[in-house]
Amino acid sequence: MGCSMLLRAGAGAPYIGSGEVPDLDYDDEGRVNRGSLCGKGNMALELLTHPSRLEKPRVRSPEGELVRASWEVAMEDLVRRLRAVTEAHGPGSVGFLLGPTLTNEEAAKAAQLARAIGTPHVDQSQPEDHVVLKGLSFCGAEPTPLTEVDQLERAKAILVVGDLFTLSPCMAKPVLQMRYDNRQNLVGTLGFWKSRTFLFGKPVLRCLAGREAAALTVMLHHCLESGHAKDVPWANEVRAFLKGLDIEKIERLAGLSPSDMDWFAGALEKGEETAVLFAAGFAATERLDLAAGLSALLAEVTGSRYLAMVGGANAYGLRTTLAEAGFPGTEGLRSAEMLAAAGTGEIKALFALGCDPVGAYPGGVFEEAAPKLELLAATAPLGSATMDAAHVVFPTGTWGEKTGTVVNSFGHENELVQVMPPPGTARTDADVLDLLLDAVGGQPAGTAPPEPMSVPAPAEAAAAFFAELELYLRFEDREDGAREMGTHWLFPEASPGQSADGWLTNPLSWPQHESPGPGIALSPAHARELGVKTGDRVRVRSRDAAAELVVRIEQRLVEDVVLVAPYYPETRRLTGWRLDGVLRDLDLRPERVSVEAVGEVAR
Amino acid sequence: MSQAPVVTKRIVLDLDRCIGCRACGAACHIGHNNQSNLVPGRIADVAILPVHCRHCEHPACAEACPCGALYKHETGFVRRSEILCIGCRSCEQACPFGAIPSEFVRGVAPKCDLCIDRVLDGGIPRCVATCTAGALSFVDPEESIGSPSYVGGRIQSRGMTRRP
Numbered sequence: 001m002g003c004s005m006l007l008r009a010g011a012g013a014p015y016i017g018s019g020e021v022p023d024l025d026y027d028d029e030g031r032v033n034r035g036s037l038c039g040k041g042n043m044a045l046e047l048l049t050h051p052s053r054l055e056k057p058r059v060r061s062p063e064g065e066l067v068r069a070s071w072e073v074a075m076e077d078l079v080r081r082l083r084a085v086t087e088a089h090g091p092g093s094v095g096f097l098l099g100p101t102l103t104n105e106e107a108a109k110a111a112q113l114a115r116a117i118g119t120p121h122v123d124q125s126q127p128e129d130h131v132v133l134k135g136l137s138f139c140g141a142e143p144t145p146l147t148e149v150d151q152l153e154r155a156k157a158i159l160v161v162g163d164l165f166t167l168s169p170c171m172a173k174p175v176l177q178m179r180y181d182n183r184q185n186l187v188g189t190l191g192f193w194k195s196r197t198f199l200f201g202k203p204v205l206r207c208l209a210g211r212e213a214a215a216l217t218v219m220l221h222h223c224l225e226s227g228h229a230k231d232v233p234w235a236n237e238v239r240a241f242l243k244g245l246d247i248e249k250i251e252r253l254a255g256l257s258p259s260d261m262d263w264f265a266g267a268l269e270k271g272e273e274t275a276v277l278f279a280a281g282f283a284a285t286e287r288l289d290l291a292a293g294l295s296a297l298l299a300e301v302t303g304s305r306y307l308a309m310v311g312g313a314n315a316y317g318l319r320t321t322l323a324e325a326g327f328p329g330t331e332g333l334r335s336a337e338m339l340a341a342a343g344t345g346e347i348k349a350l351f352a353l354g355c356d357p358v359g360a361y362p363g364g365v366f367e368e369a370a371p372k373l374e375l376l377a378a379t380a381p382l383g384s385a386t387m388d389a390a391h392v393v394f395p396t397g398t399w400g401e402k403t404g405t406v407v408n409s410f411g412h413e414n415e416l417v418q419v420m421p422p423p424g425t426a427r428t429d430a431d432v433l434d435l436l437l438d439a440v441g442g443q444p445a446g447t448a449p450p451e452p453m454s455v456p457a458p459a460e461a462a463a464a465f466f467a468e469l470e471l472y473l474r475f476e477d478r479e480d481g482a483r484e485m486g487t488h489w490l491f492p493e494a495s496p497g498q499s500a501d502g503w504l505t506n507p508l509s510w511p512q513h514e515s516p517g518p519g520i521a522l523s524p525a526h527a528r529e530l531g532v533k534t535g536d537r538v539r540v541r542s543r544d545a546a547a548e549l550v551v552r553i554e555q556r557l558v559e560d561v562v563l564v565a566p567y568y569p570e571t572r573r574l575t576g577w578r579l580d581g582v583l584r585d586l587d588l589r590p591e592r593v594s595v596e597a598v599g600e601v602a603r
Numbered sequence: 604m605s606q607a608p609v610v611t612k613r614i615v616l617d618l619d620r621c622i623g624c625r626a627c628g629a630a631c632h633i634g635h636n637n638q639s640n641l642v643p644g645r646i647a648d649v650a651i652l653p654v655h656c657r658h659c660e661h662p663a664c665a666e667a668c669p670c671g672a673l674y675k676h677e678t679g680f681v682r683r684s685e686i687l688c689i690g691c692r693s694c695e696q697a698c699p700f701g702a703i704p705s706e707f708v709r710g711v712a713p714k715c716d717l718c719i720d721r722v723l724d725g726g727i728p729r730c731v732a733t734c735t736a737g738a739l740s741f742v743d744p745e746e747s748i749g750s751p752s753y754v755g756g757r758i759q760s761r762g763m764t765r766r767p
Binding site for chain 1: 619620622623624626629630632633634729732733734735736737
């Protein structure tokens, strides 16, 4: 949700071989999370210290294998491939996808680079954003926005459309607080799948799969007819539109008890402080645009505060930054179109900056298209499915490793502060883009900014929105309707509740990872002398004991010193130690040991 | 060495509120060097609840420990020395609440330390700070039992034995 957190470099417990260990603390002054973090937020530290963080660029060799390379080699390879694509297919065959971890400044740089290359195809990587935003801008509603978390806690009734918990656990927290602090408070959860959001719903408005738009139409109808509706400019037109529909049929379409919907719509209307939260991932509903627009209309007519949450909690600035630069313009492809264009061969080179289009979009949408690309360049802190398919991969820093600004769903601007350098030779996305700008160089091909997207006049947009809604509600056979309407489910094979975030929260196991086992840290010189490398085994002897341990090379270690973790029975005997009399805890003393290589090391 | 204050507060779970999101486990995991000290209690595949160490007055785990790794610390916490623990699983067997996780990390038994680093500075444990549903609270059980506003807490605090 765009929470703030405090990271301190080097404050974590000093485990062997871990280098600079950051410590994570909760920001008491955080405007969204206020002194806590959700399961997702806590995992930020795991990302920072993940053992498989990328440290070196990788390049696809002629044999088709991804091999490590220096920055110079990787950059050269990238520019060579890019030149080949632009010369053969024109600059319009290059696309840029910007992931949610990029800062506003990095997005501006990416736009600059795209202009230098001369392509209009730049977009943020979350395909559902456009659909939701289209619905919101076309429907003509202007509800009061929800800007602070306190407003949720003060509310008496909240309507949650979609799986709030999966999309944003932080936002679920104030909703739960409000629900439990006063048992008279209502949290209506509208959706169909089994999720944690439904555990705290009261009432639970369970509609048929994907039929949120139909259920919301019924609720909107109730509010407009009840006489409590707030004075809104579009009321009469919408009333007339709804008169022309068979509401009973729509109730059956939604599959919800009409009395439930009416009752909750009434509660929303009569409550003094109410809110509507739209939190639907891209597989949540049949028509994301209609559901988003209708929820906004419902919020305005009931006088509720409104917040639409879409994937990428910190990616809100990304979109505005790109829009200021004119991307994606009239000609530019949106993210979903870009992926489809990769399949048809329209896009030949794709930059996936800080995102994982191959892994994140379910149902193999992009999996089949990826091999058809002549250049797939990725920047990522960790290995991903996109990396496996990419031609060039650059390791980049993540939160805590770069400076910049991001804007969260509430519109709060947050500042990122760098507390530690990225691991190994990894750089920030901004540095990578700078290097690329230098490398592409020369006179930019298309310096003129792309034409901004044309937005229809409000009346025209609303007419289009309600025409779509009518078309949707009138279809008897849903499958035929889907084909005819074009956009049925964005990704039919995706699991309900999933968003471009992927399953970040749901697979959160009770984290109990297997540790790598007892190990020994050697200095690089020492390891060379012994002829061992990381992962090999050595025999370590001290005065009292001996053990066979796995080697890890620690760059900063002084020669002639080895480090052994005392937390295993095997290694504990090697080191000298005694117990602190007061705390009865560890008091370690150095011990003289000898190290020799064992087994096959000459690999 | 200065006298550490005695902490009488304990982590209490309100069963009515817990939605089984396991964010507490994630916070514990991150706060303790990738070693979660919380046990996921499963109720017949219906619900998942965190099972916290009660830091008993007379800890059965400390009685069972053959090498004195578990002991009652002067702050009132039941602590475990990583260096003394030999991973024999006696404490796991002895704990009447099943609060010692059965998955051993680094060869030793994970054990809740009540986030001593935060609590002694006046903070609250990581799991309580993280709890999405506000189900976990850090309170003095004696005070909470009598409180009319405290609904589910009594279910767990009954399990704690305190000297009269």
